[in-house]
Amino acid sequence: MEHKTLSLEYDKNLINKILDDIEMRYIVLFLYVVRNDLFKDLNDQEIIDSYERVLILDDVFKGNLLTFWKRSFLEIAVDLGLLRNIRSMREFEAKEDDFIVKLGDETIEIKQNTIIVPEELLFAMIKKKFKFLTKRNFNLALTRLKGVRCEISTAIHPFIFEIGANDYCLSNDLYYIIDQFGNIYQAIKMEITIEGFYERFKEIKDEIEKFIKIFDPLLNTKNFIKIINKAIEENKDIINYLKDENIKLPDKFDIDNIKNEAPICKDWNSKLMQLLNFRYKMETINDKLIKIKSYYSGKNKKYNYMNFIENVSFNENNIVDEIQDDLIALRREIIEINNTLSNFTEKDMKLLNLDYERFIITSGDE
Incomplete structure (x- = not known):
């Protein structure tokens, strides 16, 4: 039949x-x-x-x-x-x-x-x-x-x-x-928790990249990001590392020829370095989130969705505990970044860059 x-x-x-x-x-x-x-x-x-x-x-x-x-x-x-x-x-x-x-x-x-x-x-x-x-x-x-x-x-x-x-x-x-x-509703709630966390993560990451763009759009290009991340991994000075890699930078990054002890220079450089390091940390967090999402989605997913439902329903291999523990740990990292980032505004970043560029021009005339 x-x-x-x-x-x-x-x-x-x-x-x-x-x-x-x-x-x-x-x-x-x-x-x-x-x-x-x-x-x-x-x-x-x-x-x-x-x-x-x-x-x-x-x-x-x-x-x-x-x-x-x-x-x-x-x-x-x-x-x-x-x-x-x-x-x-x-x-x-x-x-x-x-x-x-x-x-x-x-x-x-x-x-x-x-x-x-x-x-x-x-x-x-x-x-x-x-x-x-x-x-x-x-x-x-x-x-x-x-x-x-x-x-x-x-x-x-x-x-x-x-x-x-x-x-x-x-x-x-x-x-x-x-x-x-198993418990379909529980599995959906777990996915909602993960996806909701990921959406909030992306909002903060986008905010960081928006601020970096104000300093210079080149800093958000793939080639620059790759080299900047490598400098951070090797604990090197980012600007000097870019120069050593023969990356052409705008004049405002020529720190050696600028009175970099001036408060405006220190403030500009400090905030830029914070943002670049925040982005690096967020990309590391992104890798961890993709690993969590791989329980049920993505090219390297561990389980098909029916298996995911079973595993979540019965906490097989402690999957629920592991996901919750990982999200809690990542949440702490994101909160730490966001606590500083929340003090930044687009207006302040633009004014900082305008003041810095004005300082470069006026100091060059002296």
Whole structure:
């Protein structure tokens, strides 16, 4: 008999490929979380009734949610972004009971024992956690998931179904397959933690490079970065090292011919060296973060995503502890850098460079 129904026995490799694709993975897993963690696979009628009780209200107040929804349901709903004007439980708890909560024009519905998620809401849920997701890639992933060609037969496996116009639900076959691998929600939260950390890291790194550019754009070019990093590794004077490497520098870097004992020179040089060293440290941190992300993504990833779910769910090889410990250590390093960087402003850096260049011109006339 020809294989037609999606199964772990025949389609494990196919499912792994889908989950290893970022956009398709998030669609599948967020639909799973809505069904499994929010609505308990429709096995608890009280949850369904309390949810639908709120949907029929003309205006939904905070007090209504406290009355009808269980705390666990409310926390997941807030985390997923179902409350459009509430970003966190802390924000929710700070509101008065008469605060009007917005569920949006389109929200999750339960029809004929099926959980239906509107396309725009699904995109918003994922986008809330993973800022880099684009609507174009999301739409392409939706199209692909509606009909995935089997690798071993002529069958087409729908991983998701479109119900009506732009509403979606997860395939039952896929739901019960991935349900075997552990705590999906926990794995997503771990990835969200890592990706959120990485996004904040990139913001600080970009800020450093923006300040360096004010001193001179050449310092941000690949060739300069490579030589500067080598000088730092060898504990050499950066400017002299660049000269020794026959790198042509603007006149303002010709420290030997400038009255470098002047306060403005010391300040200019000190801040530049700080920034160059910060960038070096951030690139080292970047390498460590890529290593952490390699647990589930990248060219050198250690596990496919199904294995990542299993390992995180059961803390295999202490993966959860290792990731948390590594992130805590890296956070300390970043905080130390950012504490100094937070004292810098773009305006101050520009003024410093203008004053320094003015000093060079005027001192050259003496």
